[in-house]
Amino acid sequence: MPSFDEVLKEAGEFGRFQKRAFFLLSQTGITFSSLFASVVFLGRAPENFWCRIPGAAELSERCGWTLEEERNFTVLPLHLGNKSSNGECERLDVAWDTAISCASPLTHYGNHSTGNLPLATCHDNWVYEQPHSSIISEYNLVCGNAWMLDLSQAILNLGFLTGAFTLGYAADRYGRMPIYLLSCLGVGICGIIVAFAPNFTVFLIFRFLQGVFGKGTWMTCYVIVTEIVGSDQRIVGIVIQIFFTLGIIILPGIAYLIPTWQGIQLAISLPNFLFLLYYWVVPESPRWLLTRNKGEKALKIMRNIAKHNGKFLSPHYSEITISNEEVSNPSFLDLVRTPQMRRCTLILMYAWFTSALIYQGLVMRLGIVGGNLYLDFFISGAVELPAAFLIIVTIDRVGWRLPFAISNIVAGIACLITAFLPEDIPWLKTTVATLGRLSITIAFEVVYLVNSELYPTTLRNFGVSLCSSLCDLGGIIAPFLLFRLAAIWLELPLIIFSILAVVCGLLVLLLPETKGISLPETVEDVEQLSSHFGKHGKKRKRQDTNSYI
Secondary structure (H helix, E strand, O other): OOOHHHHHHHHOOOOHHHHHHHHHHHHHHHHHHHHHHOHHHHOOOOOOEEEOOOOHHHHHHHHOOOHHHHHHHHHHHHHHHOOOOOOOOEEEOOOOOOOOOOOOHHHHHOOOOOOOOOEEEOOOOEEEOOOOOOHHHHHOOOHHHOHHHHHHHHHHHHHHHHHHHHHHHHHHHHOHHHHHHHHHHHHHHHHHHHHOOOOHHHHHHHHHHHHHHHHHHHHHHHHHHHHOOOHHHOOHHHHHHHHHHHHHHHHHHHHHHOOOHHHHHHHHHOHHHHHHHHHHOOOOOHHHHHHOOOHHHHHHHHHHHHHHOOOOOOOOOOOOOOOOOOOOOOOHHHHHOOHHHHHHHHHHHHHHHHHHHHHHHHHHHHOOOOOOHHHHHHHHHHOOHHHHHHHHHHHHHHOOHHHHHHHHHHHHHHHHHHHHOOOOOHHHHHHHHHHHHHHHHHHHHHHHHHHHHOOOHHHHHHHHHHHHHHHHHHHHHHHHHHHHHHHHOOOHHHHHHHHHHHHHHHHHHHOOOOOOOOOOOOHHHHHOHHHHEOOOOOEOOOOOOOOOO
């Protein structure tokens, strides 16, 4: 009985079928990255808003004032009396009624100067020139409520974290494609509800659920892509990251063309319904089917793959070798029970956490170019494109371990140098910080590939989901770490980033290289990975055994 890799090689390791499936599933990266970064445009700060005096709406209607005239009567006197106030978070503590003059409403208060009029904190009576441009103006997330915008992003990351655990487990138990399709449906439905949420509480609940399902789409499609190609073609795990970057680049264009946050939300959510069509064109992962003792279905799919690739499987193939490892529902203990699995799990968890923390921290700190939000965001996405191409050029030649380590170390050194560069040469600080951004992006993209290649099939989706959940934890912590430490010393966060990155670079050198080696199918395969390196660090060719699927 042949192994799965032997059958895959005969059916075509990256033929027309895999290329089609790869292209279709990669589109998920565009929608996921748009969801991931959408808060930048959903939560755009309103350009002009002020706190309305009680009774001003009725008086404005009676007097026929424009918004500009109402603002002048409301804010200008306040500013003249209190130079530090702009009328956004406080107002004159007065009430206008029908006795107020339309021409000069403040004369009703006699000889009191505007400087002597009492002030009151504004709570819920704000006026926006563009009331539906962002969730800030929609739900009054200004002044004392400004922290709620940060909460909305934290809730999304919490959804990612929850999805990594729940849907990652479900994909290993019930199959890759059922969970992928369910997640696509969930993202679309929750996205629509978010767009029309009647209040902020409903917005948060379904934004959390959209995060749960969004993580399910991204992680599951990534695992499917890496499981249907041969060991020499698993570079697709890096190429798929380009589609994530494309989503980052496309998002500012969508936001520029659509003036309302509801429109942007729908634009990034509705495409997920199109992915439901994949039910008819993308099959279940044959590797997963074999781990669930469904060899006949797996062989049928492999014959279909061979047919689409213009090849033909031997008619003598009546069964594909399945793993001798007993199939059971995965748990965290399975990831740390044996020495090699434990080492891989702990280092990968740290690598995910560090990559996310530094990546988001540098994005928030660097800002790329000031002034134009759309252009700045586009440039920040374009900076990431060279990362994938650099990985593609190097990883087939030297494997992933060395680029993974070097990118982390370079990112750490760049952060350290940036911290001590003088402020009077901003172009140099920006250049070095951008180098750090590029390097940590490389590390971030490599960890996806490494994570899927160091776990056996029975634990792969669960392992990737669990380790990548540390990415979401890093994303939650990053803004707090950045701004709290920066309040002590502006460059202190860079020092912390530097230490974290260099330590990560050294730790990944302890991981085994998998270049040119078939995906491990059992825990025993993972434990034997270190044996592929001799005393001089040279990889020995892995022999096909019946332990392969």
